[in-house]
Amino acid sequence: MTDKPRLSMLTLGGTIAMTSGSDSGAVVPGLDADDLLKTLPELDIELVTADFRQLPSPDLGFTDLAALATRIEQEIAAGATGIVVTQGTDTIEESSYFLDRTVGGDVPIVMTGAMRHPQQAGPDGPANLLAAMRVAADPDARGLGCVVVMSDEIHAARYVRKSHSTSTGAFTSPNAAPIGRIVEQEFVLLSRPRQYPPLPRGPKLSETSIGMVHAALGDDGNWLKPFAEHTDGLVIAGFGGGHVPSRLVPLLAELAEAKPVVLASRTSSGPVLRRTYGYPGSEQDLLSRGLINAGFLDPFKARVLLHVLVSAGADRTEITRVFHDSSEIRVT
Structure with missing residues (x-):
């Protein structure tokens, strides 16, 4: 028996997982969960990983998100005390809100990504992933719904926006503020959004326009x-x-x-x-x-x-x- 947090990490691709894909130097999704974890220090947690998708975030659709929501529910049913999802930042404000509204319960769902890919100087992916792990493992994160963690700030999915195309400080909550921060490697909760009951994922999710x-x-x-x-x-x-x-x-x-x-x-x-x-x-x-x-x-x-x-x-x-x-x- 262990008291360690038990996290499930699901990867979807995106800038955080990019690697060189051509002679031009342009990058494409290529890194898996094991590759991402190599950049982190050892954490006192139990961790299960799954490479769920390997896509740039503009290619994600509602069918992918519905499958992701189902997988998250399965991980929670299997005992996960926190969920970490990595994906591209271009659509993370939409996918996080989808999960926030359709997955119930108190288990935190923490999404993160990167603005600088691993081949750039000072990539932010490792720090963002480490911060996301810390939030997902913290008891104070229970009941927050889905949150987005970037640049040591925790944003509620219902408020978060990507407000700059390239800056590492791209993510803001224009109608509110970050609901928490990472301070000295610990999660500090500043406010707690009201919870909503989950909405059903209908059978025509992929057909609706x-x-x-x-x-x-x-x-x-x-x-x-x-x-x-x-x-x-x-x-x-x-x-x-x-x-x-x-x-x-x-x-x-x-x-x-x-x-x-x-x-x-x-x-x-x-x-x-x-x-x-x-x-x-x-x-x-x-x-x-x-x-x-x-x-x-x-x-x-x-x-x-x-x-x-x-x-x-x-x-x-x-x-x-x-x-x-x-x-x-x-x-x-």
Whole structure:
């Protein structure tokens, strides 16, 4: 019998696992879990590893994430007290939110990656992986849901954004703040987000298509209708507090009668308003026409949440309720 934390580490590829793949010096995923662990000091934990995928993160899809969620649940059922997942940072804000909303329980799920690949000077992957291990092994991480650990900061999946294309400080939580930090090699918890009950992963997860479009200056919306006709739902990232050009209003109202249309803000920080502006194309006008308020959720997380709900067969009332419940900032 041992009191050591028992962690499961699942690798998906990404920059943290890149190696030289051509004469040009460009890198491709190639390192496995054993390769990544060679960069770390010995840890006082029990560790099980699995090379789950070997992909650049733009190639990950909802089918991969559903399989990952199932594997995580299996690892937890087998006794894992913490889960560490490595993947590419380009889509980690979306995959972490998917896991946060569809995997229940108190076992921490900690995702990490790297901004500098192993062939660059000062790669950040080893430090990020070590920090992720420390968080996953810490009892204070129980009940946090899925978190992203980068640069010694711990971000809740519901808040985290990749806000720079190359900086090692790319990850931020614009609507909140890091919920914890690594200080002197220990996890320090600063705040605890409210837990949500897990949502079902529906049988049509791989078949569902959710579109996302951004409002733009001078947009006439002519391209939107044929695009939207081939989706099961739509996220419109409006200006500011949730606004679009007035010429888009009739089309968005028509679409909202046929399928769920969620109104988010393209600023990705701050909420969609409800009752401040009343002109055609304002948030009040759009919500009165059946669009669903994304609240504090950025467009990308709103799209993930809508995908999960639609694929599970949720009706408009349920979708509206979940978005209302999910889009607020609450910590304990």
